[in-house]
Amino acid sequence: MKTYIILPLLLIAFAMNCFAQINIKEAEFNSREDDFPTSLVENGKYLFFTSERSDFRQKIFVINKTSAGWDFPEMLDDDINDGIQNGGATLTPDGQYMIFAAYEHGEDGYGRTDLYSARKINGEWELVRNLGANVNSDTWDSQPYLSSDGSKLYFASDRDGGYGGTDIYLSERTASGWSNPKNLGRTINTEYDEMSPIMSADGRIMTFASNRTNGLGGFDIYISNIKNEGFTVPQNAGSPINTNYDEYYYISVPNADLAYFASNKPSGTGNLDIYTVIPNPYKSGAVVLVSGVVSDAATGVPLGSEIIVTDLKTRKKVAVFRSDDISGKYYVVLQPGRSYSITAQKPGYVFYSERFDIADTDKGYEIEKNIQLSPTGTRLLVFFDFDKSEPKDESIPEMDRIIQYLSDYPEVNIQIEGHTDDQGTDDYNNKLSIERAKAVREYLVAAGIDGARISAVGYGKTKPLIPDKTEEARKMNRRVELKILR
Amino acid sequence: MKFLTRSIILILILLLSVSIVFSQEDVLRPKGKPGGYDYTFDRNPFIIGFEGGINYNMYNQTLAWDDNYYEERGIPNHPTVFDGIESANGISLHFGMLLDVPINSTLGLQARISYDMKNYGTTSSGYDWAYWWDIQGYTQENMDLDVDVTSSYLTFTPLLRINANDNLFFTVGPTFHFLMGDIETTWTPTVRSDRLATLDQFQFWNRPGGDGQSTAEFKTSTADPDEQAFSTRVGIEAGVGYKIPIAKSIYLVPQGRFQYMFTKQMEDTGWYDLQTLEVFQTTTDKMLHSLQFALAIWFEL
Numbered sequence: 094m095k096t097y098i099i100l101p102l103l104l105i106a107f108a109m110n111c112f113a114q115i116n117i118k119e120a121e122f123n124s125r126e127d128d129f130p131t132s133l134v135e136n137g138k139y140l141f142f143t144s145e146r147s148d149f150r151q152k153i154f155v156i157n158k159t160s161a162g163w164d165f166p167e168m169l170d171d172d173i174n175d176g177i178q179n180g181g182a183t184l185t186p187d188g189q190y191m192i193f194a195a196y197e198h199g200e201d202g203y204g205r206t207d208l209y210s211a212r213k214i215n216g217e218w219e220l221v222r223n224l225g226a227n228v229n230s231d232t233w234d235s236q237p238y239l240s241s242d243g244s245k246l247y248f249a250s251d252r253d254g255g256y257g258g259t260d261i262y263l264s265e266r267t268a269s270g271w272s273n274p275k276n277l278g279r280t281i282n283t284e285y286d287e288m289s290p291i292m293s294a295d296g297r298i299m300t301f302a303s304n305r306t307n308g309l310g311g312f313d314i315y316i317s318n319i320k321n322e323g324f325t326v327p328q329n330a331g332s333p334i335n336t337n338y339d340e341y342y343y344i345s346v347p348n349a350d351l352a353y354f355a356s357n358k359p360s361g362t363g364n365l366d367i368y369t370v371i372p373n374p375y376k377s378g379a380v381v382l383v384s385g386v387v388s389d390a391a392t393g394v395p396l397g398s399e400i401i402v403t404d405l406k407t408r409k410k411v412a413v414f415r416s417d418d419i420s421g422k423y424y425v426v427l428q429p430g431r432s433y434s435i436t437a438q439k440p441g442y443v444f445y446s447e448r449f450d451i452a453d454t455d456k457g458y459e460i461e462k463n464i465q466l467s468p469t470g471t472r473l474l475v476f477f478d479f480d481k482s483e484p485k486d487e488s489i490p491e492m493d494r495i496i497q498y499l500s501d502y503p504e505v506n507i508q509i510e511g512h513t514d515d516q517g518t519d520d521y522n523n524k525l526s527i528e529r530a531k532a533v534r535e536y537l538v539a540a541g542i543d544g545a546r547i548s549a550v551g552y553g554k555t556k557p558l559i560p561d562k563t564e565e566a567r568k569m570n571r572r573v574e575l576k577i578l579r
Numbered sequence: 580m581k582f583l584t585r586s587i588i589l590i591l592i593l594l595l596s597v598s599i600v601f602s603q604e605d606v607l608r609p610k611g612k613p614g615g616y617d618y619t620f621d622r623n624p625f626i627i628g629f630e631g632g633i634n635y636n637m638y639n640q641t642l643a644w645d646d647n648y649y650e651e652r653g654i655p656n657h658p659t660v661f662d663g664i665e666s667a668n669g670i671s672l673h674f675g676m677l678l679d680v681p682i683n684s685t686l687g688l689q690a691r692i693s694y695d696m697k698n699y700g701t702t703s704s705g706y707d708w709a710y711w712w713d714i715q716g717y718t719q720e721n722m723d724l725d726v727d728v729t730s731s732y733l734t735f736t737p738l739l740r741i742n743a744n745d746n747l748f749f750t751v752g753p754t755f756h757f758l759m760g761d762i763e764t765t766w767t768p769t770v771r772s773d774r775l776a777t778l779d780q781f782q783f784w785n786r787p788g789g790d791g792q793s794t795a796e797f798k799t800s801t802a803d804p805d806e807q808a809f810s811t812r813v814g815i816e817a818g819v820g821y822k823i824p825i826a827k828s829i830y831l832v833p834q835g836r837f838q839y840m841f842t843k844q845m846e847d848t849g850w851y852d853l854q855t856l857e858v859f860q861t862t863t864d865k866m867l868h869s870l871q872f873a874l875a876i877w878f879e880l
Contacts, residue, residue: 148744179606180606205609206604206605232609235607251609259609288607
């Protein structure tokens with residue numbers, strides 16, 4: 094009898110304790126009008142949000158979070174905030190590419206509220222473009238959200254063919270632009286309104302708002318996990334996040350126990366206000382954040398360069414970013430358990446590639462890697478298994494990149510330099526290193542590069558990249574490097 | 580014509596009404612805000628502001644002389660020391676408060692009440708004709724003349740505010756100035772004469788009562804029967820301002836504006852010969868316009 098009483102009481106106490114630990118606090122920069130968060134840049138250093146504080150119209154603002162607290166919000170320039178209503182800005186994690194929604198923007202649209210893109214060039218938002226008829230409809234298309242690799246675009250729309258009200262759609266970046274949007278399906282969308290989709294940095298949790306039945310009232314935040322390429326049945330985020338008022342835009346800060354969302358509960362400063370959630374019960378899985386500065390190797394001047402992230406296993410480009418034209422800063426989000434190469438390239442410079450083997454960790458971390466570009470020089474290129482002269486499959490994207498480079502610069506000649514680790518005799522390693530260099534040369538020639546432009550040499554074990562006898566050092570030393578001869 | 584005017588007014592009222600009640604979609608709500616209209620205007624319709632600033636006052640008047648009067652007395656022309664007082668300018672302060680009521684996202688109505696000092700002055704140099712009893716004739720004597728005018732108004736200015744963008748706005752509307760007290764004018768003539776001429780030898784300065792001095796300070800007031808002020812003046816004001824947010828719902832607002840007045844500051848006056856009562860000079864078109872620079876602090880309520 095006692096067990097029947099004590100157990101439920103313990104469960105209730107545990108549940109109450111869990112909820113009591115969630116601290117929901119209103120952000121100090123809310124206005125008396127609508128304010129709602131829409132995107133994070135540089136792991137939450139910058140929060141982009143939509144606000145009506147200026148002139149009762151929705152405008153896109155950004156606020157910088159420093160160690161001392163929040164700076165004063167800044168409204169984006171007129172090229173972005175050109176419409177009668179503007180907002181829902183979503184950015185790549187480096188803050189260089191933006192998609193936003195606008196009603197009656199100066200750039201012609203395809204219907205009512207449309208989606209637009211913009212790029213940061215020399216510190217200014219430029220190239221403001223409508224995403225086009227392939228994405229936008231003649232109805233309401235709004236609330237975009239980009240995945241952390243910038244390859245997927247989620248948004249809300251009340252276009253025909255949905256399940257009713259507003260539904261959530263997905264468009265994917267292709268070589269020819271954004272693909273035709275697909276409805277996320279019955280698991281996510283209902284005959285009610287679904288909106289403000291947010292994908293976690295690890296790409297495994299989607300949060301969105303819906304006014305479907307059996308919620309706590311108005312729009313509530315719902316959580317759905319991605320498993321086997323599909324969505325799990327959405328769960329109401331519950332109290333204290335949801336109330337009997339409206340909640341939207343639940344955004345988790347990567348590698349942190351913090352989230353932001355908007356609510357119009359009457360205790361706030363204005364109508365919709367921004368709130369923080371600590372700890373975040375729906376936080377994203379761990380990610381690795383790689384950042385640094387791209388600069389000219391000779392002058393140290395920061396460079397705006399293209400940053401390409403390639404999954405070395407699938408050999409696919411998973412993201413294309415750009416370092417800031419003024420500061421040279423770049424910022425990339427990588428998923429654990431995969432091997433990537435990050436390549437910086439800029440016309441007039443030899444591209445630079447760095448390999449990142451990200452352990453399958455449940456604890457996120459940050460890597461700082463500054464990149465120096467120069468018109469000439471030696472670049473790490475290809476890795477090999479022990480005692481093998483065939484390049485590892487994951488090196489193929491790098492070799493393809495040098496093929497592209499040699500095609501772009503037909504006046505450039507190169508030298509392929511083979512290396513081995515410290516195991517074995519000098520004679521054997523000398524022979525193995527030249528075999529490795531020749532293997533890479535043959536791959537380039539087979540791709541159509543004139544063999545006269547490519548020389549191959551072997552250095553055996555005389556020039557280790559890491560002079561050590563650990564397996565990690567040996568792995569790095571079994572390599573071929575590329576030298577630009579001009 | 581009357582029908583056309585009424586029709587235009589009716590259309591304008593209808594357009595204004597539609598702009599208020601129209602439910603406009605936004606990036607969060609495809610059908611606009613609940614209730615069918617943008618309720619932000621109901622929730623926070625007012626701004627209250629306090630401001631202070633300076634006026635650059637520009638006064639003009641027209642002086643006309645009766646040349647026959649001087650010819651009859653053998654004087655070749657009228658005194659030139661007064662020519663410089665046809666225009667005067669000066670800087671003074673104003674303080675006020677305003678209420679701003681938005682009509683829609685672009686337009687708003689403002690009402691401003693100010694305590695507005697309108698001070699100005701000028702310094703003039705020229706000559707006047709001194710009468711010498713011993714020779715019973717006139718001589719031309721150099722003279723300096725300082726004139727300073729002080730006045731204060733309570734001003735009421737209803738304005739239409741037109742936003743150019745989120746920060747820049749323009750205002751236009753009538754302005755009503757109500758005189759507080761008298762307009763006081765201080766005249767300070769100084770004779771620069773080698774012949775030791777004194778002020779009581781000059782026709783205009785003899786009137787206040789010369790006392791054998793070559794310089795003196797006289798005060799006149801619009802309370803005097805021959806210098807009447809208009810107690811209410813009407814004009815038009817156009818201005819430009821810029822809202823600088825300094826804290827949540829608080830703005831610093833520098834503004835510049837011009838007040839062009841249709842009503843004269845004072846009635847026309849004439850100077851007359853005390854003996855013959857003959858008017859030998861008239862002063863007309865006493866207009867006072869102002870350029871205002873103000874710094875306001877606005878609070879959203």
